[in-house]
Amino acid sequence: MSETHVPAPQVRQVVVIGGGISGLAAAHRLTGGGARVTLLEASGRLGGKLYAGEIAGVPVDLGAESMLARRPEAVELARAVGLGDHLCPPAASAADLYTRGALRPMPTGHLMGVPGDPAPLAASGVLSDAGVARVREDVTLPPVALGDDVGIGDYIAARLGREVVDRLVEPLLGGVYAGDAYRISMRAAVPQLYEAARADGSLTEGVRALLRRSAQAAPPGPVFMGIDGGIGRLPLAVADAVRARGGQVRTHAPVRRLARTGAGWNVITDDGTAYPADAVLLALPAPAAARLLAADAPGAAAELSGVEYASVALATMAFRRAEVAALPDSRGFLVPSVDGLTIKASTFSSNKWGWVADADPDLFVLRTSVGRHGDEGDLEREDAELVERSLTDLRTATGLTARPVASRVERWTGGLPQYPVGHLGRVARVREQVAKLPGLRVCGAVYDGVGIPACVASAHAAADELLATTLAAA
Incomplete structure (x- = not known):
């Protein structure tokens, strides 16, 4: 296929490849810095894992549903694109664990499941008496050298016992990474825990001190935030803001290859269109970024x-509210993998978000999640079977016997990058090699964290580097 060319730019032209929240946040930052931006998204939809939809006429999030408000980047972006008045915290704050045959309250005083005090564990019933006793032994154990990195599960099991990992850390980390707690890097995934473990001989004492400092330093307000109508509104609002600044946002535009030129780059799409650019920013999952970097940065590509x-599926269901009155008045529950259910969590959306409940007071919406890294066989099942499996598990955990009036399943294949031990070293090597190519940067969930604020921060950092270097000289 022959290549057609769009008009050549004058200066400061950037092509952002990828229309998830990272690419959109980067485009917004770049247009705010005076760059001309064209964003290219391969699919027909913007937002990636931020996806607002509906079920039985009720608006819902079909992907990510909240953002950490204690980190400012995502909330500030929402305000910058006109969604400030639509920000809303969860209506329900309590969450449960289904473990050891019952729904149990999530213990307080922990950091990603790592307890600072054994007393709440004993009161919750999440651990056995032997498990709680094992946690109490931590203060008597000698310090353990961490080295440059360590698997969260391995270290915590050595200090506090496997029950803490299997029944607390794993389900909480699973909600973020859908990964194996024993393989996930402590430095990359929970850096504050890594620092606490290095600073104190006792892990529980270190966590307790960290929680105390965090409480003193935390800004007022909710820990998490949503958006009335769904977090999926955020990428669409960002795209509108980019367009309002003169940027171009194009869907159905998969990029075939990058070509270096004397003045910068050509970004060539599958239909043969070449977009000349002073700089290119890749906001793509690792496999897609690797493909585009293979020719010019083979080390980074490798x-x-x-x-x-990890791949996951979300089953969203709507019930008649009168038929689910016995459900707990909480935001939902997590399920440790050792407890043998298909689902790993359920969110009671109508309890958690006032805007969901208000959309139809006669309906109750909830969703379940299925799939973990290395344990994704259930994702091969048909949608209807995933719904039935979810209903079976909901009945086991809560006693729910009602049938949904509507259901839908969204599959996020390859949705969550894994952060194993050594991940930060991998990221540093990628960035070092990419930085050798003038006018090229990378950002996204694979580098600095999978949460929305982390993705926005990654995008802003990459955009700022381009604005301060390549584009400043253009």
């Missing part, structure tokens, strides 16, 4: 090709 991903 590193990215080694990144593993």
